[in-house]
Amino acid sequence: xxxxxxxxxxxxxxxxxxxxxxxxxxxxxxxxxxxxxxxxxxxxxxxxxxxxxxxxxxxxxxxxxxxxxxxxxxxxxxxxxxxxxxxxxxxxxxxxxxxxxxxxxxxxxxxxxxxxxxxxxxxxxxxxxxxxxxxxxxxxxxxxxxxxxxxxxxxxxxxxxxxxxxxxx
Numbered sequence: 001x002x003x004x005x006x007x008x009x010x011x012x013x014x015x016x017x018x019x020x021x022x023x024x025x026x027x028x029x030x031x032x033x034x035x036x037x038x039x040x041x042x043x044x045x046x047x048x049x050x051x052x053x054x055x056x057x058x059x060x061x062x063x064x065x066x067x068x069x070x071x072x073x074x075x076x077x078x079x080x081x082x083x084x085x086x087x088x089x090x091x092x093x094x095x096x097x098x099x100x101x102x103x104x105x106x107x108x109x110x111x112x113x114x115x116x117x118x119x120x121x122x123x124x125x126x127x128x129x130x131x132x133x134x135x136x137x138x139x140x141x142x143x144x145x146x147x148x149x150x151x152x153x154x155x156x157x158x159x160x161x162x163x164x165x166x167x168x169x
Contacts, residue, residue, distance in 0.1 A: 003132040009145040010128050011155050012136035018120045019060075019139075020076040027069040027111035036103060037110040043096035044072070050092050057085055061139035069111075075139035079118050122160025125152050 026044075028037045051059045058081025063073045076082045086093050104110055126136050127145050148154045 003138075005130060005132050006128070006142070007130055010137060010142045011145040011149050012126050012139070013141040013143045014121075014136065014139075014159065015141070016077065018078060018118055020074075020079050020082050021117040021119060022074040022076055022082055022114065023071060023117075024074065024114040025069060025071040025112070027113070029111055030109045031068075033109045039103065040096075040100060040110055040112065041070075043092070043099065047092045047096065051085070057081060059085070061135075063135060063138075073135070075136065079116070082116065122156055124159065125155035127152070127155065 024044075026037065026040050030036070048062060051057055058077040060075040060077060062075075065071045085091060088094065100112065124136075128134060128137050129145075131137075133142060143149065145155065148158050
């Protein structure tokens with residue numbers, strides 16, 4: 001089974017200095033202008049296809065929700081990975097961004113948006129119960145939400161105690 005339900009209470013364990021939660025999406029403002037918003041949707045598909053399986057680019061996992069306003073939650077290993085992808089001239093993002101600006105720009109037909117959050121140990125917590133691996137728990141490791149990880153404060157505090165590898169050496 002691809003992503004079975006974990007019939008227990010778990011949390012994600014992220015063993016690195018930071019990670020990035022990148023929210024990105026589009027809003028179809030004029031649904032009848034399919035020729036304006038469909039290329040935007042297809043471009044995102046091409047970008048995800050390019051990133052799929054390319055662990056060295058730093059994208060760990062993606063969750064999607066579609067509607068008039070779509071949202072995609074992406075988990076990246078670092079801001080540097082996200083920025084490198086966004087600026088790479090030989091990859092899908094820059095041509096898609098240029099095409100959007102030529103075809104749509106600020107004419108109101110279709111909106112695009114993103115928000116970037118850099119999370120460090122102690123600045124986040126998460127819990128999942130009777131869920132398949134999802135979100136951070138799919139992007140990183142899963143551990144039982146017991147003992148020190150039983151409460152939101154405990155999970156946050158435990159993450160804050162993470163010691164980066166360079167400090168261990």
